Amino acid sequence: MSEPLLEVTGLRKHFPVRGGFLRRRVGEIKAVDGVDLTVHRGETVALVGESGCGKSTTGRAILRLEAPTAGEVVFHHPEHGPVHLESADARTLRAVRPHLQMVFQDPFASLDSRMTVGGIVAEPLVINKAATGQELKDRVAELLTLVGLRPEHANRYPHAFSGGQRQRICIARALALDPDLIVCDEAVSALDVSVQAQILNLLEDLQRRLGLAYLFISHDLAAVEHIADRVVVMYVGKIVESGPVEQIYTAPRHPYTEALLAAVPQPDPRVRTRPKLLTGDVPSPASPPGGCYFHPRCPHAQPVCATEAPEVRSVGDGHLSACHFADALPLAGATAAARPPATPAAQANS
Amino acid sequence: MSQSYAEEGASAAALADTPDETADPVLSVRDLEVEFPTPLGVVGALNGVTFDVPRGKVLGIVGESGCGKSVTARAILQIIEKPGRITGGTITLRGQDTQTEITKLGPDSARMRALRGREIAMIFQEPMRSLNPVHTIGAQIAEAVLLHQTRDRKQAHERAVEILRQVGMPHPEAVATSYPHQLSGGMRQRAMIAMALSCNPGLLIADEPTTALDVTTEAQILELIRDVRDRSGMSVMFITHSMGVVAQLCDEVIVMYLGRIVERGSVDDLFHDPKHPYTQALLRSIPRIGGDRKVPLEVIEGSVPDPHTRVAGCPFHPRCPQAIPGRCDTAFPGRSTAGPGHTVHCHLHDDDAAGHTEPGEDA
Numbered sequence: 001m002s003e004p005l006l007e008v009t010g011l012r013k014h015f016p017v018r019g020g021f022l023r024r025r026v027g028e029i030k031a032v033d034g035v036d037l038t039v040h041r042g043e044t045v046a047l048v049g050e051s052g053c054g055k056s057t058t059g060r061a062i063l064r065l066e067a068p069t070a071g072e073v074v075f076h077h078p079e080h081g082p083v084h085l086e087s088a089d090a091r092t093l094r095a096v097r098p099h100l101q102m103v104f105q106d107p108f109a110s111l112d113s114r115m116t117v118g119g120i121v122a123e124p125l126v127i128n129k130a131a132t133g134q135e136l137k138d139r140v141a142e143l144l145t146l147v148g149l150r151p152e153h154a155n156r157y158p159h160a161f162s163g164g165q166r167q168r169i170c171i172a173r174a175l176a177l178d179p180d181l182i183v184c185d186e187a188v189s190a191l192d193v194s195v196q197a198q199i200l201n202l203l204e205d206l207q208r209r210l211g212l213a214y215l216f217i218s219h220d221l222a223a224v225e226h227i228a229d230r231v232v233v234m235y236v237g238k239i240v241e242s243g244p245v246e247q248i249y250t251a252p253r254h255p256y257t258e259a260l261l262a263a264v265p266q267p268d269p270r271v272r273t274r275p276k277l278l279t280g281d282v283p284s285p286a287s288p289p290g291g292c293y294f295h296p297r298c299p300h301a302q303p304v305c306a307t308e309a310p311e312v313r314s315v316g317d318g319h320l321s322a323c324h325f326a327d328a329l330p331l332a333g334a335t336a337a338a339r340p341p342a343t344p345a346a347q348a349n350s
Numbered sequence: 351m352s353q354s355y356a357e358e359g360a361s362a363a364a365l366a367d368t369p370d371e372t373a374d375p376v377l378s379v380r381d382l383e384v385e386f387p388t389p390l391g392v393v394g395a396l397n398g399v400t401f402d403v404p405r406g407k408v409l410g411i412v413g414e415s416g417c418g419k420s421v422t423a424r425a426i427l428q429i430i431e432k433p434g435r436i437t438g439g440t441i442t443l444r445g446q447d448t449q450t451e452i453t454k455l456g457p458d459s460a461r462m463r464a465l466r467g468r469e470i471a472m473i474f475q476e477p478m479r480s481l482n483p484v485h486t487i488g489a490q491i492a493e494a495v496l497l498h499q500t501r502d503r504k505q506a507h508e509r510a511v512e513i514l515r516q517v518g519m520p521h522p523e524a525v526a527t528s529y530p531h532q533l534s535g536g537m538r539q540r541a542m543i544a545m546a547l548s549c550n551p552g553l554l555i556a557d558e559p560t561t562a563l564d565v566t567t568e569a570q571i572l573e574l575i576r577d578v579r580d581r582s583g584m585s586v587m588f589i590t591h592s593m594g595v596v597a598q599l600c601d602e603v604i605v606m607y608l609g610r611i612v613e614r615g616s617v618d619d620l621f622h623d624p625k626h627p628y629t630q631a632l633l634r635s636i637p638r639i640g641g642d643r644k645v646p647l648e649v650i651e652g653s654v655p656d657p658h659t660r661v662a663g664c665p666f667h668p669r670c671p672q673a674i675p676g677r678c679d680t681a682f683p684g685r686s687t688a689g690p691g692h693t694v695h696c697h698l699h700d701d702d703a704a705g706h707t708e709p710g711e712d713a
Contacts, residue, residue, distance in 0.1 A: 050564040051535075162653040162656075163415075165653065192653070192654065193591060193593070193636055194650040194653075194654075195653055197637070197648065197649045197650075201646045201647055201649060219564060220637075221565065222594075222636070222637040222639050225637065225641070226637040226643055249639060259566060261639070263566045263569040264565055264639060265565075265572070265594030265598040265599075266597060267593040267596075267597050267621070267633065267636055267638060268597050268621055269597045269598070269618050269621050269622075270618070270621075271597075273569075275566075275569035278566050278570075281534045281536060281567075282534070334639040334640060
């Protein structure tokens with residue numbers, strides 16, 4: 001797992017705000033403002049944060065679905081070595097993209113309703129001339145089986161499938177070209193509770209079998225804890241904390257992470273969650289506050305927090321925090337909820 | 351009341367009696383049936399739903415998409431989207447000394463209109479869709495006040511500001527003169543709650559009000575709803591698919607699956623002594639913080655059936671690991687008691703098993 005697959009440094013994506021006469025540029029929304037992150041081969045890095053924190057834009061900018069404003073995105077190609085995605089020309093991008101795939105949140109919007117499932121899954125293979133004829137058919141059948149569908153499903157249309165099955169189709173399509181990295185943008189958020197578990201298990205199973213790496217973008221902290229190896233917490237376009245999943249969840253070193261974890265409602269009435277009720281709202285990335293962006297809502301804020309932006313620094317083994325008082329604050333991790341027994345209770349008359 | 355269960359055969363007798371969990375419910379729903387005629391056939395969205403909303407408590411309704419939880423809420427206010435309609439059963443609203451049979455009122459009748467907002471208020475998942483973009487927040491709250499409480503515009507506006515302050519809105523005077531697009535998602539939901547509370551309704555129906563919000567904002571809204579219940583003694587019917595929200599907010603819980611109630615009980619019973627295989631499976635399939643990461647999540651095989659397919663017998667039997675062939679696929683199980691205030695619709699627990707006392711039940 002030590003071999004880096006993707007290295008992102010100083011990634012920025014700013015959107016212009018236009019207004020007034022002639023739609024002049026009157027400001028900037030710094031959706032992503034200096035993000036550093038590394039994904040190693042075969043690991044799952046989760047990107048978490050509230051809506052509007054820039055986590056989806058980060059994912060899109062990494063894949064060049066949005067042109068980054070600044071920063072470096074280096075993909076370590078298995079044969080050609082490091083490739084700079086942020087400045088790659090169309091030809092290089094075409095050669096690299098099979099290795100980088102994406103699965104989106106809404107499986108209803110991301111499948112063409114007029115194509116058969118077989119056509120959808122085969123499309124990446126056809127476009128990249130990876131297979132033809134019988135070989136193509138066999139590969140589609142193999143992919144559908146891999147994600148838990150049946151080869152005969154290839155002849156049906158997306159409308160005949162449920163949300164969970166459609167997400168399986170999206171995953172099959174993403175797997176078609178043997179990618180190294182899949183960016184999952186809220187890939188389980190729109191699914192029913194019982195189906196979410198199926199897709200999470202499928203993603204883990206595929207990772208074990210194919211050695212995939214995931215960039216798992218999500219606001220669901222329980223799902224993230226289950227699937228991620230490392231977690232990156234974002235707030236208003238910046239990383240506030242990152243580290244191994246156990247450390248982030250049991251010993252967070254940033255007050256925002258603590259507040260996020262405390263807000264998760266635990267599925268156990270005997271464990272009363274005590275949300276640190278954050279006052280106010282997430283600031284607009286068009287006019288963020290001075291100093292630490294989190295200081296207006298932070299219960300531990302000191303005068304220095306309003307004036308000086310904290311640097312991201314190491315607070316432990318692979319654990320980074322952007323808080324002036326990361327070493328001094330007594331922050332609590334998530335309270336664990338008891339799991340129900342793994343086997344159904346003995347039934348009296350089955 | 352029991353005639354609609356005649357076709358259920360063996361289980362009719364068990365279902366017909368009135369649930370008596372609470373002596374004084376604010377709302378009683380009996381054998382409610384709602385159908386949606388579609389070009390592909392009639393979809394039975396609710397197939398005989400019976401429950402009470404206890405006074406001054408939060409009743410949670412959980413279930414996956416298509417289980418009928420939102421339709422139940424909309425049926426109570428008679429705002430089911432056309433061509434859906436109530437085809438059977440009764441809904442009775444019980445005031446302090448009045449009783450109103452909602453199902454006997456026309457959806458557009460004066461009494462029904464007077465009741466909406468004043469006696470039963472509702473908040474929805476997406477506040478942006480429920481607020482009018484061209485009117486200020488204050489004007490929209492004042493509109494409800496003018497409709498139900500006073501004719502004085504100035505008084506109505508003052509009431510709007512006061513109620514915004516009550517729901518913890520920062521700068522209520524400024525918010526009252528703002529338009530919906532100027533507020534964040536959490537503030538919009540607060541404004542919706544303010545609007546719902548403006549006429550002091552006896553029952554608040556909340557249909558997934560926090561689903562579109564971030565966890566931190568969700569925590570604020572849940573705190574607000576708890577606070578309102580404690581202060582005003584309002585009853586709340588809270589619809590959600592999040593087991594976490596249910597555990598943290600609700601006093602009692604109803605679990606629905608494909609237009610039927612499969613289990614009902616106190617929140618502690620449901621989470622610590624679930625009886626229905628669906629409830630058990632749902633609880634085991636959710637990822638939990640602090641859970642064992644190395645163990646794959648337990649899954650419920652398959653998915654919720656297409657609403658057009660009619661499942662004979664218990665609607666969960668095709669996915670149920672404990673289904674009894676010849677029994678679960680033929681008749682919907684009757685209501686059996688698993689403990690005080692804890693009922694379940696499952697053949698594993700009915701009739702011959704009913705006499706079997708559960709450990710801890712007599713405590």
